[in-house]
Amino acid sequence: MSKPKDYTLLVIDDELQVRRFTEVSLSPHGYEVHSAESGREGIELGTKLNPDAIILDLGLPDMDGLDVLSSLKSWYQGPIIVLSVRDDEDSIVAALDSGAHDYIRKPFHLGELLARLRLALRNNQANQTSPVYTSGNLSVDLSSRRVTVGEREIKLTVTEFELLKVLIRHRGKVLTHNQILTEVWGPKSVEHIQYLRVYVGHLRQKLEADINKPRLILTEPGVGYRLQNLDLLKEGMTASEAALIAEKVD
Incomplete structure (x- = not known):
């Protein structure tokens, strides 16, 4: 009798090799993998399965992957990770602005994909629970607006706290400059990236x-x-998986 899977995963990719690789490689790690080779099939299967996570290619034969992403995001609440050969900045930003949780460039390492999936799924679960966010020795009570690092209470300005709150709300997700600027300062502020960098610097300090x-x-x-x-x-990631992610974001 086979062991029940922990998560249901939908892979939407027109490359047979990618679909087979993800199924063979991810199944031993607790994923029940379903696949679709076109955008329309992926949308239909996504509606039927309501999977825990979706992996989406942008270069599909019948639809642009961004249109598939927009269609899925109209109802789907789980993480969607884009897995694409497109590595230009505009494509990455467009996918993230359209609601993708993360973006992985092809060719990819299995360890990186596993790590991104684990973080996306855990962050998605955490987003639905406590109003108190913790990370290492950082604790943020969103209801009382109290921020501590260890035993030390940190005083944030109103704008600094709003920026931190947006990051916490989308914890683990790559947020574009435009997304953050729009949520914190409004749609008329999307050109002021330097303004955002200053406030990120304040939070880091x-x-x-x-x-x-x-x-x-x-x-x-x-x-x-x-x-x-x-x-x-720290919970479920090997040193090599953590290194792969660090390599992407440093």
Whole structure:
């Protein structure tokens, strides 16, 4: 009798090799893998399965992957990870702005894919629970607006706290500059990336152990930022998997 799977995963990719590889490689790690080779089939299967996570290629034969992403995001609440050969900055930003949780470039390492999936699933579960966010020695009570690092209470300005709150709300997800600027300062502020960098610098000064080697607020070069949860990172990730992620965001 086979062991029941922990998660249901949908892979939407027109490459047979990728579909087979993900099924063979991820099944031993607790994933029940379903696959679709076209956008329409993926949308239909996604509606039927409501999987725990979706892996989506952008270069599909019948639809643009961004259109598939938009269709899925109209109802789907779980993480969608884009897995694509497109590695230009515009494609990455467009996918993240359309609601992708993460973006992995092909060719990819299995260890990185596993690590990204684990973090995405755990962050998605954590988002639905406590109003108190913890990461290492950082604790943020969103209801009382109290921030502590260890035993030390940290005073944040209204804007600094709003920025931190947005990062926490989307914990583990790559947020583009435009997404953060729109949520914190409004849609008319999307051109003020330098303004955002200043406030990220302020948060790092107050929250990071070493501002020159940030571990909480990570930079996605040319794209935006990601809030990394140190507790989730320690729970189920090997050193090699953590190194692969660090390699992508440093």
